[in-house]
Amino acid sequence: MSANPELSFKVIFFKRSFDILFSVSVMIVGFPIFLLLMLITKMTSKGPSFYKQEWIGRNHKPFTIYKFRSMYINAEKAGPQLSAEWARA
Structure with a gap:
């Protein structure tokens, strides 16, 4: 049984x-x-409101996605901070 292309x-x-x-x-x-x-x-932090990331899409084709920035600039420069803070609590 073949699929109907239309x-x-x-x-x-x-x-x-x-x-x-x-x-x-x-x-x-x-x-x-x-x-x-x-x-x-x-108003609450320095730097841009958006940041961009390159993701890999269909057929391994890269594309750029723009997101609202929710972290401070270079927030994880020394590694992930959230897991380190919560591990001590």
Whole structure:
């Protein structure tokens, strides 16, 4: 029994369309919250509000992801600090 390529294309097309529309909707609705997070980060610490990481995606293709920075710059320069602090408690 062979798969219907037209059906597969339709499923892929509608899933991709939903993913894009949902993501754009969340970005629009979440914009005020994202802006507030950015301002809080800038006011409470030095350095950028965002940082970037390179991740490996499908077919081992690298891509860049941008994230809100939640740690101080070079926070783990001497190694992971959270596990060291909690181990003594």
